[in-house]
Amino acid sequence: MYRLIALLFLLTASALPAAAELDVKLDGDAVQGGMMIGTTDPSADVFIDGKSVRLTEAGRFVFGFGHDFDGPVTLKVVKGGQEVSRMLSVGKRDYQIQRIDGLPQKYVAPPKEVYERIKRENAEIARVRALDTKGTWFATDFIWPAQGIISGVFGSQRILNGEPKRPHFGIDIAAPQGTHVVEAAGGIVAMAEPDLYYTGGTVMVDHGHGVTGVYSHLASIDVEVGQIVKRGEKIGTVGSTGRSTGPHLDWRINWFKERLDPQLLAGPMPPQQQSAKN
Numbered sequence: 604m605y606r607l608i609a610l611l612f613l614l615t616a617s618a619l620p621a622a623a624e625l626d627v628k629l630d631g632d633a634v635q636g637g638m639m640i641g642t643t644d645p646s647a648d649v650f651i652d653g654k655s656v657r658l659t660e661a662g663r664f665v666f667g668f669g670h671d672f673d674g675p676v677t678l679k680v681v682k683g684g685q686e687v688s689r690m691l692s693v694g695k696r697d698y699q700i701q702r703i704d705g706l707p708q709k710y711v712a713p714p715k716e717v718y719e720r721i722k723r724e725n726a727e728i729a730r731v732r733a734l735d736t737k738g739t740w741f742a743t744d745f746i747w748p749a750q751g752i753i754s755g756v757f758g759s760q761r762i763l764n765g766e767p768k769r770p771h772f773g774i775d776i777a778a779p780q781g782t783h784v785v786e787a788a789g790g791i792v793a794m795a796e797p798d799l800y801y802t803g804g805t806v807m808v809d810h811g812h813g814v815t816g817v818y819s820h821l822a823s824i825d826v827e828v829g830q831i832v833k834r835g836e837k838i839g840t841v842g843s844t845g846r847s848t849g850p851h852l853d854w855r856i857n858w859f860k861e862r863l864d865p866q867l868l869a870g871p872m873p874p875q876q877q878s879a880k881n
């Protein structure tokens with residue numbers, strides 16, 4: 604009799620985990636340049652197209668789709684014997700294309716003598732973009748880092764003298780020199796460089812889980828590497844440093860190597876979000 608009761612108990616106990624279904628919630632934009640935040644059991648393992656991603660203590664994870672992301676993405680969540688697999692289709696976007704012909708050659712390619720410098724700087728940027736830290740700032744609502752006129756959008760591309768250039772991966776906000784630039788989400792400053800070849804005064808902020816923010820062409824920088832910055836905190840001022848034709852902030856967001864569209868995260872620029880001037 605005792606044996607039977609013990610056996611019944613075991614059966615019930617082993618049947619319990621299967622009864623509690625592994626829940627996965629997704630929030631965000633399944634389009635090129637979009638970012639998605641998922642929520643599931645914090646002890647589960649999550650894979651995006653086979654790549655293991657980190658979970659917060661609350662079971663949140665993030666992934667995103669770059670400029671040219673093509674095809675569906677597979678999300679797999681595993682816990683014990685349970686597995687939830689989902690295939691998400693990712694929407695394609697129409698980007699702005701602009702053709703400019705008859706340009707003098709000097710504007711088309713950087714001079715040979717700066718190749719080494721550009722290579723070095725790109726390696727440092729790639730190192731920051733590969734960071735996979737446990738910060739949870741990526742899951743907060745993003746705000747606009749500066750108020751101004753949107754003069755360049757994500758994905759726009761120029762064809763100079765018939766040669767397609769790299770698409771523009773940021774959002775350009777034209778604003779007077781000295782306009783305050785504030786942190787969009789919060790994070791740890793991972794780069795604070797006053798003079799990179801392309802982007803001039805550049806701040807990179809690690810928002811956690813592979814999500815990084817980049818603020819470029821800054822006239823001045825108020826933060827240093829390793830510093831924790833809060834959303835809304837001043838990190839620098841708008842300038843025209845690096846390869847830039849006028850004062851503006853170039854703001855970018857990455858999920859590892861994928862380029863995300865900041866505008867999808869911050870939504871429309873609120874008119875009341877005024878940035879103070881120096």
Ligand SMILES: [Zn+2]
Pocket residue numbers: 755771773774775852853854
């Ligand atoms: Zn730009």
